Amino acid sequence: MSRLDFEDVTVRYGHHTVLDGVSLSVPAHQIMGLVGESGSGKSTLARAAVGLAPLASGRVLLDGQPVRHQGRRRPIQMVFQDPFSSLDPRMSIGRSIAEALPERLRRAPQRAEIARLLELVHLDPGRAADSPGRLSGGQRQRVAIARALAGRPDVVLADEITSALDVSVQGAILNLVREMQRETGLTVLFISHNLAVVRYVATHVAVMAGGRIVEQGPTAEVFSGPASDYTRELLASIPGPAGGDVRQRSPESGANHDN
Amino acid sequence: MRRHRPEVLRTPVGIVGVTLLTVLVLLAVLAPLLWGDRATATNTGNMLAGPSPEHWAGTDNLGRDILFRTLVATRLSLVLTLVATTLGVGLGLLLGLAPLLLPQRLGRLVVAFVNVLLGFPSLLMVLFLAVILGVSTTSALLAIGIAIAPPFARLVHALGAGVTERDFVAAARIAGVPPARIMVRHVLPNVAEPLVVNATVTASSVLLAFGGLSFLGIGVQAPQYDWGRLMQDGLAIIYDNPLAALAPGIAFVLTGLAFNLTGEAAAGTFGAKSRSRMRWPAPASPRPGTRDDADLAADRDGLVLDVRDLAVTFPGPDGPIPPVRGVSIALRAGEAVGVVGESGSGKSMTALAVAQLVEEPGRVTAERLAFCATDLRSGRRAAHDALLGTSLAVVFQDPMTSLNPVLRVGTQLGEAARRHQGLTRRQASARAADRLRAVHLAEPERRLRQYPHEFSGGMRQRAMIAMGLMGTPRLIVADEPTTALDMTVQRQVLDVLQEVRREHGTALLLISHDVSVVSSVCDRVLVMYAGRIVEDLPSADLHTQARHPYTRALIGAVPDMTTDLDAPLATIAGQPVDPRHVPDGCAFAARCPLVTDRCRQEEPTLQAGPVGAVACWHVDDPIPAETEEVAVG
Numbered sequence: 001m002s003r004l005d006f007e008d009v010t011v012r013y014g015h016h017t018v019l020d021g022v023s024l025s026v027p028a029h030q031i032m033g034l035v036g037e038s039g040s041g042k043s044t045l046a047r048a049a050v051g052l053a054p055l056a057s058g059r060v061l062l063d064g065q066p067v068r069h070q071g072r073r074r075p076i077q078m079v080f081q082d083p084f085s086s087l088d089p090r091m092s093i094g095r096s097i098a099e100a101l102p103e104r105l106r107r108a109p110q111r112a113e114i115a116r117l118l119e120l121v122h123l124d125p126g127r128a129a130d131s132p133g134r135l136s137g138g139q140r141q142r143v144a145i146a147r148a149l150a151g152r153p154d155v156v157l158a159d160e161i162t163s164a165l166d167v168s169v170q171g172a173i174l175n176l177v178r179e180m181q182r183e184t185g186l187t188v189l190f191i192s193h194n195l196a197v198v199r200y201v202a203t204h205v206a207v208m209a210g211g212r213i214v215e216q217g218p219t220a221e222v223f224s225g226p227a228s229d230y231t232r233e234l235l236a237s238i239p240g241p242a243g244g245d246v247r248q249r250s251p252e253s254g255a256n257h258d259n
Numbered sequence: 260m261r262r263h264r265p266e267v268l269r270t271p272v273g274i275v276g277v278t279l280l281t282v283l284v285l286l287a288v289l290a291p292l293l294w295g296d297r298a299t300a301t302n303t304g305n306m307l308a309g310p311s312p313e314h315w316a317g318t319d320n321l322g323r324d325i326l327f328r329t330l331v332a333t334r335l336s337l338v339l340t341l342v343a344t345t346l347g348v349g350l351g352l353l354l355g356l357a358p359l360l361l362p363q364r365l366g367r368l369v370v371a372f373v374n375v376l377l378g379f380p381s382l383l384m385v386l387f388l389a390v391i392l393g394v395s396t397t398s399a400l401l402a403i404g405i406a407i408a409p410p411f412a413r414l415v416h417a418l419g420a421g422v423t424e425r426d427f428v429a430a431a432r433i434a435g436v437p438p439a440r441i442m443v444r445h446v447l448p449n450v451a452e453p454l455v456v457n458a459t460v461t462a463s464s465v466l467l468a469f470g471g472l473s474f475l476g477i478g479v480q481a482p483q484y485d486w487g488r489l490m491q492d493g494l495a496i497i498y499d500n501p502l503a504a505l506a507p508g509i510a511f512v513l514t515g516l517a518f519n520l521t522g523e524a525a526a527g528t529f530g531a532k533s534r535s536r537m538r539w540p541a542p543a544s545p546r547p548g549t550r551d552d553a554d555l556a557a558d559r560d561g562l563v564l565d566v567r568d569l570a571v572t573f574p575g576p577d578g579p580i581p582p583v584r585g586v587s588i589a590l591r592a593g594e595a596v597g598v599v600g601e602s603g604s605g606k607s608m609t610a611l612a613v614a615q616l617v618e619e620p621g622r623v624t625a626e627r628l629a630f631c632a633t634d635l636r637s638g639r640r641a642a643h644d645a646l647l648g649t650s651l652a653v654v655f656q657d658p659m660t661s662l663n664p665v666l667r668v669g670t671q672l673g674e675a676a677r678r679h680q681g682l683t684r685r686q687a688s689a690r691a692a693d694r695l696r697a698v699h700l701a702e703p704e705r706r707l708r709q710y711p712h713e714f715s716g717g718m719r720q721r722a723m724i725a726m727g728l729m730g731t732p733r734l735i736v737a738d739e740p741t742t743a744l745d746m747t748v749q750r751q752v753l754d755v756l757q758e759v760r761r762e763h764g765t766a767l768l769l770i771s772h773d774v775s776v777v778s779s780v781c782d783r784v785l786v787m788y789a790g791r792i793v794e795d796l797p798s799a800d801l802h803t804q805a806r807h808p809y810t811r812a813l814i815g816a817v818p819d820m821t822t823d824l825d826a827p828l829a830t831i832a833g834q835p836v837d838p839r840h841v842p843d844g845c846a847f848a849a850r851c852p853l854v855t856d857r858c859r860q861e862e863p864t865l866q867a868g869p870v871g872a873v874a875c876w877h878v879d880d881p882i883p884a885e886t887e888e889v890a891v892g
């Protein structure tokens with residue numbers, strides 16, 4: 001089991017309350033999407049779970065136990081939005097991954113483990129010595145995913161991991177996330193502003209506004225029968241023919257889609 | 260790039276600086292060994308002599324040779340400079356890094372302390388400390404070390420704060436790497452270059468400061484001597500023997516020059532690599548003979564932006580690298596044109612070239628490059644800067660690198676308005692608040708007083724847009740302005756851009772990899788692949804009339820609210836083209852399901868069709884249903 005629970009989590013920066021008593025339960029071995037307006041506190045919620053944001057009150061529980069932010073093994077790992085800032089430009093990608101390994105290994109087993117992780121994210125293990133500067137955005141994001149998996153986490157928090165990527169690469173990363181989750185049974189909190197993307201990867205979804213969760217439930221239910229006005233507004237603002245007014249789309253464009 | 264000689268040595272400035280430094284170090288090591296005796300040998304028979312063949316610079320009041328004394332003093336002068344600099348740099352590192360390691364409150368105290376110290380003029384501080392600590396070489400060393408620490412600490416803090424903001428530091432923290440090790444492993448290596456440069460330049464002022472103290476008699480004490488003391492001795496007899504004071508003076512100048520030139524050359528190489536964007540005047544067209552047809556010229560009058568055959572090239576080890584290869588864009592007032600394509604297709608480079616912001620050593624060429632009927636390829640650079648500064652707004656993809664992490668958002672927004680529009684501080688800040696409100700940031704007055712890291716990703720991007728809207732631009736070039744935004748705010752930001760277009764007739768060049776964003780905002784869409792436009796069509800027709808196989812694949816790769824949840828997403832097989840190796844023929848051939856031999860040999864050009872223009876030999880062929888799905892990335 002690896003259920004992640006936020007219990008009444010409040011985060012304040014100065015007098016500014018960013019998270020206001022958030023309670024959210026991320027079901028074990030599932031991908032839960034988290035959507036909501038910019039500045040609503042999505043990233044802060046994820047950062048609170050890994051100890052990067054200070055809790056003013058409330059608890060973060062992993063299978064009912066408070067999450068510890070000390071020691072070498074960290075059961076919760078995070079993947080960030082910007083593939084260009086999430087890898088140290090002065091470190092080879094192999095070393096970046098090695099840094100996240102929970103225990104210190106000797107050289108040969110360490111190299112084998114790095115190779116295994118790189119293969120897991122469909123990167124050539126021979127590139128372990130490359131610096132991030134030589135990788136494309138999509139490749140860097142794969143490295144960042146490999147680094148998160150290196151910590152043998154129970155839960156992975158993915159904060160807008162495809163929004164800086166090209167649509168063609170985005171597709172590949174989304175396929176990878178689904179495949180990875182299926183193979184390892186990870187629990188994933190998948191933050192995204194793109195509802196179509198969340199609908200595609202996540203079985204459950206939570207909607208945030210103004211530092212609170214306004215709605216949560218199975219993705220299909222929330223998107224087909226939104227209970228809160230804010231969710232309705234979100235669904236209505238999906239831009240262009242690819243989204244909101246799908247129903248009015250001409251049949252050819254649907255056909256295009258299948259190629 | 261392969262290994263070359265160190266970059267500092269590539270410029271004449273650097274060569275001179277490093278050569279001088281080497282000579283000085285050699286002198287410091289050898290001079291006392293070779294000439295130590297002669298520099299201290301007194302000769303009461305030959306005191307205060309002028310220059311002579313035995314004593315080129317004359318002798319001092321004990322008959323010692325001034326030239327040799329100057330040469331021998333190199334060691335002490337340099338050693339003191341280095342020790343004081345090291346001391347100051349070390350102290351500065353401690354004070355600068357402490358706020359990043361300590362709990363927030365304590366950290367703020369340290370910052371405040373440093374700020375107070377910065378308020379003292381450093382010379383005053385040196386004198387003050389030298390007097391308090393008593394007169395000795397050690398106390399002079401301490402005084403100077405302490406005096407140079409605060410500015411250095413501030414630099415360390417600013418640079419370090421920029422790095423600790425980055426996600427790789429957060430990732431290391433999540434992985435359980437202890438804070439001190441994060442500093443050593445991740446932060447310091449990433450700020451080392453500018454710090455080294457700064458330390459080098461600081462060394463030259465330390466040299467002068469130390470000389471100054473010795474000259475005043477509160478530095479090096481007899482019988483030791485450095486150049487400062489020699490200068491003081493020399494000054495007493497300057498009318499009898501000017502060289503007595505000049506010789507150590509020249510030593511000062513040369514050493515200061517050595518430090519400064521080396522530092523400057525190093526800073527230059529560092530600056531070229533940093534993200535700071537530099538304006539580059541486009542050189543004149545390679546084909547100066549090209550004329551506009553008369554009627555064409557008339558038609559082009561109303562254009563805000565008129566670009567024809569734009570190319571950007573960078574020098575590469577195996578020949579020039581062309582990320583943009585002949586792009587033409589014409590934009591009327593109020594018109595919105597979108598550019599879509601994969602990363603590396605040349606979208607951003609096109610935008611930078613239009614804004615005259617291509618970094619060195621990039622070269623921009625164009626048959627025509629006119630903004631508001633002004634030819635940007637010729638004429639005065641200052642005039643262009645003024646025109647671009649007031650009439651062109653650029654919103655960049657990466658707001659964290661475009662906003663300065665150590666300045667308040669309000670200061671940064673106000674700065675441009677005060678420079679270009681001559682607003683007062685108060686007017687500028689009112690305008691800034693108004694603009695933040697226009698991009699739908701709540702509580703703009705409070706936000707103006709915050710630093711960029713206190714904003715969420717989406718807020719930073721909106722702050723960038725607000726900065727672009729401080730004036731009333733004729734053209735907005737927006738490079739991925741909404742990538743970090745959620746749907747509602749994305750909608751709002753796009754609405755803001757639309758509002759500006761409607762009210763002021765501003766033209767918009769919107770660059771994005773998100774086909775749906777572009778098609779919902781723009782009148783026309785240009786699809787770029789490998790540095791060329793491969794399709795140009797009205798955005799209303801994008802989903803139904805796209806004819807280029809690449810455009811069709813791009814549209815197919817975006818999940819929408821009807822995507823089949825059980826199948827993997829469609830991706831475009833293969834890799835984007837590396838601009839270093841652009842293939843002959845159609846650049847998309849390696850990934851195209853319709854490719855034929857003709858595609859691999861002849862490059863298709865843009866041909867007008869019923870609704871737009873497209874560059875493909877097989878535009879109307881159906882795409883085979885069984886496209887292989889291979890992951891890209």
Ligand SMILES: Nc1ncnc2c1ncn2[C@@H]1O[C@H](COP(=O)(O)OP(=O)(O)OP(=O)(O)O)[C@@H](O)[C@H]1O
Binds near residue numbers: 040042
């Ligand atoms: N270090 C900080 N200091 C002060 N305020 C902060 C800090 N980090 C975040 N905030 C504030 O917290 C709020 C929520 O920010 P957060 O980054 O969680 O938003 P988000 O939902 O992820 O938005 P986006 O979609 O734009 O990334 C914002 O009001 C922001 O200004």
Ligand code: SF4
Binds near residue numbers: 876
């Ligand atoms: S020209 Fe040929 S290879 Fe290029 S896009 Fe058209 S069909 Fe494909």
Ligand SMILES: [Mg+2]
Binds near residue numbers: 042160716717
């Ligand atoms: Mg965020």
